[in-house]
Amino acid sequence: MGISTDFSVAIAGAGLSGLCLAQYLTRAGIDVHVYERDPGPFVRRQGYRIILDRYGLEALQESLPRPLYRLALATGDEPGGHLRFTDARLRNAFTINFKDEPHATRQVDRLTLRTILQSGLDGRIHYGKSAVAVDNGGPAGLRLRFSDGSATAASVVVGADGVGSALRAQLTPDAEPANTPMAGVYGRSPLRYDGGSIIPDALRTSGVLAIADQPGRAFFFTSMRFGEDPRVAFARVAPGSYAPTGDDYVMWGLLLQQNEVPMGVRGDVLALRKLAVRMSADFHPLIRRLVGTAEWDATVLNLFTTGRRPTRWAVPRATMMGDAVHAMPPFGAHGGNTALRDAALLGHRLVQARTSGIPVEEAIAAYQEEMIPYAFRAVDTAATLMRRLTGAAAAPHWVLTRVLPRLHRVTVPEA
Ligand SMILES: Cc1cc2nc3c(=O)[nH]c(=O)nc-3n(C[C@H](O)[C@H](O)[C@H](O)COP(=O)(O)OP(=O)(O)OC[C@H]3O[C@@H](n4cnc5c(N)ncnc54)[C@H](O)[C@@H]3O)c2cc1C
Secondary structure: OOOOOOOEEEEEOOOHHHHHHHHHHHHOOOEEEEEEOOOOOOOOOOOOEEEEOHHHHHHHHHHOOHHHHHHHHHHOOOOOOEEEEEEOOOEEEEEEEOOOOOOOOEEEEHHHHHHHHHOOOOOOEEEOOOEEEEEEOOOOOEEEEEOOOOEEEEOEEEEOOOOOOOOHHHHOOOOOOEEEEEEEEEEEEEOEEOOEEOOOHHHOOEEEEEEOOOOOOEEEEEEEOOOOOHHHHHHHHOOOOOOOOOOOEEEEEEEEEHHHOOHHHOOOHHHHHHHHHHHOOOOOHHHHHHHHOOOHHHOEEEEEEEOOOOOOOOOOOEEEOOHHHHOOOOOOOOHHHHHHHHHHHHHHHHHHHHHHOOOHHHHHHHHHHHHHHHHHHHHHHHHHHHHHHHOOOHHHHHHHHHHHHHOOOEOOOOO
16 A cells, blocks of 8 residues: 555553554554553453444445455344343333344444454554553654553554543543443353243343343343354454353343442452342343352453543554443443444555655544544433433333333243
8 A cells, every 4th residue: 555664653551442443453564552451352352243333344344355344244242132121020001123134233242352353463462561651752753651650662652541531631622421320230141041041931032121120220131142152253263262151141230330340249249249230130130140140250340431522532543442432331332332343444544644744643533523423422322221211200200110011911920
């Protein structure tokens, strides 16, 4: 593509957006390195699935070599399915149907997707590197500094270091996310239980949000069935790469108020387990069974926050993507999709700048101007959904938990 070699990009964070941008730039021949705080690729279980929408899928298609994109689809769940909103006893209030076209909406395992995004980036991902700041200066223009005292020179620095971003305070000083009253305890349970599926046939292809009578309490679950077993698909498409998982599972999340999660429980998996058991006691027996059969080392607590629109970008040639700049509560499945969309857009702008001679500052400004409106629409949608579904706003909650379920038959018998 005729891109000169005096240009380099350093990305902080090897999550969804950081790896996706690295793929995009590598394909275009741009020198890119990713610096990740975790000591290795599989240290955290990240035991949940993620729903990719049109934006997420398009971003992956633009960024990944074709065989890797096909690998993401092949290992994903079957297309289609439903999202059901029910009361605590799993009586239907209403249902959203997903299109059953392969490129419309796909559920994939997050860890498998992250592994696919790492393929082919050998020598370009550096683990155990916790970014702390960006300095002006150095041979390439900027220096990304790490907590171990080391630093790397780069022409452009991208903060893709997630919701707890260390670079955000410096790069967008007025955009620290706001706390919300809500939190989620997430877990995963094996799909096969007692010789059969723990999920009854009626809910085979459904995600379910069961909303409790008490405002601020709900339970979400969905099963993840791998299309092709990743261990087989990886061996076929990307020989030599390691598939970290392949067993079907149910991902679940108990949504509750932050003030119901005592400080002492927050970093303690066993205490979180006890809390989840206690707080799900009034739900349908299927939900109690899911919590009771969970793999406890995959249990995590997530305190929901909402990002604030940045009004200024403080370091020229440094920018941010994904949750680092637009954190949002996990309602509506927008967080990861928006992060991937950012990566493909920023990749496109940087490559365009390098091939057409547009100054890189202009390319980054164009990315930021385009990203902020769509990303903060997603933040607003996620925050509104969270309030409607779990908030104390009397009317919607009452309609969801009392009126609509009475109009429908019981979805899952309790016996
Ligand atoms: C339970 C749950 C379910 C979800 N479901 C969906 C869904 O269905 N659809 C959807 O679109 N989104 C979903 N999301 C949101 C989605 O997972 C996130 O929005 C997405 O991962 C954000 O990508 P990212 O690249 O910004 O950050 P991440 O993927 O979080 O990656 C950030 C990376 O940066 C690293 N890091 C952190 N600090 C530093 C540092 N100082 N230096 C270097 N590295 C650092 C982290 O270790 C991590 O690897 C869900 C979230 C949760 C919690």
